[in-house]
Amino acid sequence: MCAKQVKPREGEPPTTGHEWDGIREFDNPMPRWWLWTFYACIVWGIGYTIAYPAWPLLTEATRGVIGHDTRADVEGELAEWDAKNAAIKEQLIATDLTAIGEDPQLVSFAENAGAAVFRTNCAQCHGAGAAGVQSLGYANLLDDDWLWGGDMEAIYLTVSHGIRNTTDPEARYSEMPKFGADGLLDKGQVGDVVEYVLQLSGQQHEAGRARAGAVVYADNCMACHGENGEGDREQGAPKLTDAVWLYGGSREDITHSVNFARFGVMPNWNTRLSEDELRAVSWYVHGLGGGE
Known part of the structure; x- marks a missing residue:
């Protein structure tokens, strides 16, 4: 009303x-x-x-008559903790990667510092739990299937230089041909080799086409993936004989990979992280369960 x-x-x-x-x-x-x-x-x-700083301007906020700066406070606290951790950071840098585990104090620092680095820089792609995202080609770091090797030195090199980026000349690099898109194989040959890869990984397949695919595989794929599909870490060629797939292992996924290839890129972190952070996150990743 x-x-x-x-x-x-x-x-x-x-x-x-x-x-x-x-x-x-x-x-x-x-x-x-x-x-x-x-x-x-x-x-x-x-x-x-x-x-106090309050009113936003074009490039910064008003400073305030007392000149208080919360950013400076944070930077000061970070600098204070950096100074407190300076000695153990130097020790981490000086210690051989394979010898970090011999010092309990160094292990504790590397695990905690590495976890912080991972959450800040790596979790966006590999996930908070490091299980990766298969549909996007973000690697699972919890298993023991490593394209470029899973020991401490190999993980450190991968983190430092990245994969297939254009900013680091020492980046891990490999490139699979686009067999279907570039006409290197016809549609029938692609289908045959897919059936053979399904056979290698223990999945259901068409036996007749797989036999024909073995010939296609030997002529086009064996140089990188190995005679029996065991892969080659020197080239970053994945193993084809297990159930671990970076981009999916279904018939459709494998067909897409053969036709159009895959070309995932990882940045080099040696320009963004300090040496102690690189070592700490490498130790952390190695200790997630899949490190060798």
Whole structure:
């Protein structure tokens, strides 16, 4: 119901002049304590915006008359902790990668520091739990199937230089031909070799086509993936005989890989992380369960 104008009854406090379903709103003054508190908050807010950084400008916020800088506070705390950890960071850098596990204190530091580095820089692709994302080609770091090797030195090299990037001349590099898209194999040959790869990995396959695919495989794939599909870590060629697949192991996924190839890129972290961070995150990844 719409509000209607009413006059206050005799002896009652003044009203706002409105009534809703018989309910009138009195026009009583606010309590003085509430008003003074409200005014004090306004004064405090004005004083705060003058004293501290507050108003955003084009490139930065107003500095405030007292010159307080929360960024400087954070940077100061980081510098303080860096100074406290300087000795053990130097020890981590000086220690051979394979010898880190011999020092419990160094192990504790590397695990905690590496976990922090991983969560900040690696989890976006490999996942918070490091299980990767198969559909996008982000490797699972929990298993023992490694394209470029899973020992400490190999993981460190991969993290440091990355894979197939254009910014580090020492990046791990391999490139599979686009057998179907570039016409290196016709549709029938692609189908045959896919059936043979399915056979290698113990999946259901068409036996007749797989026999024909073995010839196609020997002529086009064996140089990288090995005679029996065992892979080659020197070339980053994946093993084809197990159930671990970077981009999926179904007939459709393998067909897509043969036709169009895969070309995942990982950045080199040696320009973004310090040496102690590279070593710490390499130790952390190695200890997730799949390191050799």
